[in-house]
Amino acid sequence: MTPTSNLQPKRRAAKVIRRRQLIEAAIKSIAKRGLGDTTMAHVAQAAGLSQGIVNLHFDSKDNLLNETLNYIRHEYEENWRNAIDKAPNDSAQQLAALLRSDYNKKVADIQKLAVWFAFWGEAKSRPTYKKICQERVTDYSQSLTKIIDRLIKEGEYKYIKTPQLVEGIIAMADGLWLNILISAQGFGRQNAEAVMMQYLCHVFPNHQAAFN
Amino acid sequence: MTPTSNLQPKRRAAKVIRRRQLIEAAIKSIAKRGLGDTTMAHVAQAAGLSQGIVNLHFDSKDNLLNETLNYIRHEYEENWRNAIDKAPNDSAQQLAALLRSDYNKKVADIQKLAVWFAFWGEAKSRPTYKKICQERVTDYSQSLTKIIDRLIKEGEYKYIKTPQLVEGIIAMADGLWLNILISAQGFGRQNAEAVMMQYLCHVFPNHQAAFN
């Protein structure tokens, strides 16, 4: 009874809907079994459809996987853009909102994280994956840089090298995802967020209010 | 010291060497092709040996992969323990040494990083991988905690929550590895180190000398 499974039960569905359904099935399977053990049959089964369905809609497994990565990348971007838009027009608040968005239920969902790491694991040897992963960082990086620059100017912070700080924040964000994914004790989304906020407190001590 | 024990050591040594050779071949192949596209034949070929050789020494592919992960985990640990040992008996210096060791030529080698991410990518669905990855963090975490606690005490830092800082540092360290592995522009080991050191400067402003 999940909302996503609320699709036409069997035959005759719009192409876009079927594709989405299959991508979501792929995500489920990758999260459950890993990229290497995910087969076309698994995806079809997870979608409640027949063997040949994936090739019918995506032509090849490679293509399905690329589209799956694309899908979570766009979902990810939409999520943080939304977060900035909804935040008050204050650079510290926007920074907090942007970084907190990474620990949203939607994107820091353990299934999605598993998928990200699955693709990162293959990115070095797969140019297509690599490119999409790079794009995700580039866009995020630009927005983050803008906000931080404004915050530095407004807060009269000295001695902060923006590029390095941006690299550091993004690195920590990714590393916290890994921790959520892998840690033995329940290191959850809230913990991750707290760690990140403490980082910001150290860097921008005059704006701690926004980070607590 | 029976006559047979004269031979045993050599044979055992030979066996160990062959296993190491195959593990290194596995690393090469995983870095080149990813975990999913690495076959037993690739490993054997990279080692300059014949088809059946891997099964002879490791019984199964699964086992080879487990041992490979173990191998880089131990190499990693050896590396940072060494770094601490060689560092002067000063907590800030030791912290710097420990964190700098992550960007050593040996462990932050792009091939090794590729292997780490390959295994992380499958860790969620493979308990054996997950366990080894967790162990790596646990050990590192303990040493890191000790050093930071000492530094906080000595430096009379207040308002620093050690556990969160430790999580943050480790997260950033892993995230910087990802950046080295995936970034388009040449984000290298030195950059990563600089980012990390800047982080420490923010957290421990009184010890900046040790981090520059």
Place this chain on the structure above:
Amino acid sequence: MTPTSNLQPKRRAAKVIRRRQLIEAAIKSIAKRGLGDTTMAHVAQAAGLSQGIVNLHFDSKDNLLNETLNYIRHEYEENWRNAIDKAPNDSAQQLAALLRSDYNKKVADIQKLAVWFAFWGEAKSRPTYKKICQERVTDYSQSLTKIIDRLIKEGEYKYIKTPQLVEGIIAMADGLWLNILISAQGFGRQNAEAVMMQYLCHVFPNHQAAFN
């Protein structure tokens, strides 16, 4: 002439036309891709219609292929019967006309030849194909025999064994088709005809006029 019979003919006609259209599409595809690589989708596409159309009109691929072979067989027969009918009432002339008809634009068209050879290639293992191919030869053979017998009688040729000559002529005719189909240098219809005519000159030296 009930009101319904007013409609029936049209509908029946439409059906026949569609079947013909699909058979011609099949011929095109077989010529282009061979029998083995021709799919129902190819045929439908070549006809500018939709996937399921062939099954609708022919029930199965096997059936379509049988009907396609039948179609070119009938076209072939119609062609040579026509040629005889139009020829002057003279046995040598009729012989020439019959054999020349094999190198007509219509039947010795390279697409049609490709189809013949495609079916011959499978005839040994497909009784239905074999039967249709045999029928083609049987009918042709009978007419050819009659004409030759008359010519031998009229021309007072001795030492000619009709059955063997008929076999020989038919064999050469088929072989010349192969040559048209496969030869590297442009061995065309006219060449084939000339070769056949020279054969007849050798066999019936007193009637060379009819063969030049």
Place this chain on the structure above:
Amino acid sequence: MTPTSNLQPKRRAAKVIRRRQLIEAAIKSIAKRGLGDTTMAHVAQAAGLSQGIVNLHFDSKDNLLNETLNYIRHEYEENWRNAIDKAPNDSAQQLAALLRSDYNKKVADIQKLAVWFAFWGEAKSRPTYKKICQERVTDYSQSLTKIIDRLIKEGEYKYIKTPQLVEGIIAMADGLWLNILISAQGFGRQNAEAVMMQYLCHVFPNHQAAFN
């Protein structure tokens, strides 16, 4: 208990032997089922070996098929060169020997003929097949031309156009193969040979002795 099946029963056979064995299995299967219905499993089974064996030795089905065609082409050529070599040094005798060789047990074997027609059927759309088929004709054609030229000179035949005669003979030879393959009543190798010899008698009436 055929001589060819007299190979190492299972494991460990020389590569060349295995390849030959598989090619012969392919021939059997193509003759039995046609090119289109021959699967890798059929070939492996006919060779008494396991599924993966064909890919192990030929990499792909396409390659196996190409090599199979090559195999019968070389066997064919060897056969007629042998026939010429063994024939007395007399042009008529050599001509007879060359053409009779086409109806040898070895090459006019019904299985081999089925294979030839199977490949001819696909030759139009498969450049590799086409090329090999053309090569077969080219070589044969050259030898045939030489012998006929000598015979014409020695026999003082006039009005014979060698190129057309050569085309005619080759066409008839191929067509007779088709007849052997497809004819309903038992049109066998001897019949085919007789038809061809009668043709030669008509063309070279002064040398009928050599053709009877």
Place this chain on the structure above:
DNA sequence: AATGAATGAGCTTTCATTCAT
């Protein structure tokens, strides 16, 4: 009558594993 999304059997191919040498 026509469409085209869906099915699922069957194909080629890959590859971890086995084992005679």
Place this chain on the structure above:
DNA sequence: TATGAATGAAAGCTCATTCAT
């Protein structure tokens, strides 16, 4: 110990056929 030919299960993909629309 080491080799590499052989195996056979399992994968991705194709395509004739079905059937809701």
